[in-house]
Amino acid sequence: MALRNLTRGLFQLATHRRFYSSIQQQVFTRKLVLNNQRFTSVRSFSSVQTNEKAYKDLNQFLDKEIQLERVAQKHPTNLPAIQGFEVTTEGPEVTLIRQSGKEKVTIKFNVTNTVNAADSDDEANLHAPDRQQSDAEVTQPSSQLKSRPTFTVDLNRGGQTLSFLCSYLPYDYPDVPEQNKGGENHPQPGENENEKLEDFQIDEFAIHEGDWNESVYSADCAVIDGELYDKLLNLLEEHGIGEDFANQLIDFSTAYEHRQYIGLLEKLQKFSKK
Structure with missing residues (x-):
């Protein structure tokens, strides 16, 4: 996925070139034939020919593009784990389930349209705002594209469900912790030194x-009491849905979205070969 910033532009240029079948239609000519004081109109049209050049060009490009994306995969065989949850997938939809005593915890998200190149640019700018890039860095993507989906959390208890709609905090949010500030998970030199830990916020909640x-009815957490909001965050934390979970979910979602993208390219190639 690290190469997608470079290849996506080429891909768009290739797919936006449209080669239409040439429809050679001669402008009909009226031959005015004088016949018993009447004019007769004679029209001639050319046949429509099908042109397969666009499909051939697309197929040749996809041969290289798919190979590049496969090489760029960080998890080509096994997807990253999300501790404590049973993971099921169906297309772009992902469901996480865990039974916690009498409560059932269900988390759902969809990886479609969850990768934003602008977010990766913002992340790179935060890592080194005053540092000049080397020539090698300029020619490489600034950072790996990440899948940062919104997700729902359902806590089912006694026949009722407490639901939360959650989203990831923007990269420039001041309270998002950085991985290189110490702590138990402090990386070794040269290992993810500039990678920022992810965190999420609760956007809405409801009981139903x-x-x-x-x-x-659902409440917008932007207007509720601040102490109540903190209590809700603590509740999720006690159910294992905190900062560690947020980072594990992004790792999984990023790897799974990349698989879905490669699968889409493969389907497009099969379509072009028909």
Whole structure:
């Protein structure tokens, strides 16, 4: 995925070049034939020809693009683990489930449209705002693209469900901890020195029976009491949904989204070969 910043632009240029089948239609010519004081119109049209050049060009490009994406995979065989949860996937949808005593914890998210190149640029700027890049760094992607999905958390208890809608904090948020500030997980020199730990926020919460839909009232956490918000964060933390979980989820989502992207390229190639 590290190469996607370089290859995506080429990919867009290749896919945006459209080669239409040439429709050679001669402008019909009217031959006016004088016949018994009447004019007769004679029209001639050329046949429509199919041009497969666009598919051939696309297929040749995809041969290289798919290979580059496979080489760039950080987890080509096994996806990263999310501790304490059973993980199931269906297409781009991911479900995490854990039974905690009488409570069932369910987390869901979708990896579609969760990679943002602008976020990676912001992250790189935060790491080294005053440092000049070397020539080698200029020619390389600034950082790996990450999948940062919004996700829902359902705590099912006694027939009711307490639901949270959560999203990741922006990179420039001042309270997001950095991995290189010490602590038990302090990396060794040269190992993820500039990588920032991720954290999330609660956007909404609600209590309901059955599905969480538009008929269920939910509260916007931007306007609730600050102490109540902290209590809700502590509740999630006690259920294993804290900073460590946030980082494990991004690792998993990034690797899984990359697989989905490669799979989409492979489907596109099969389509171009038909």
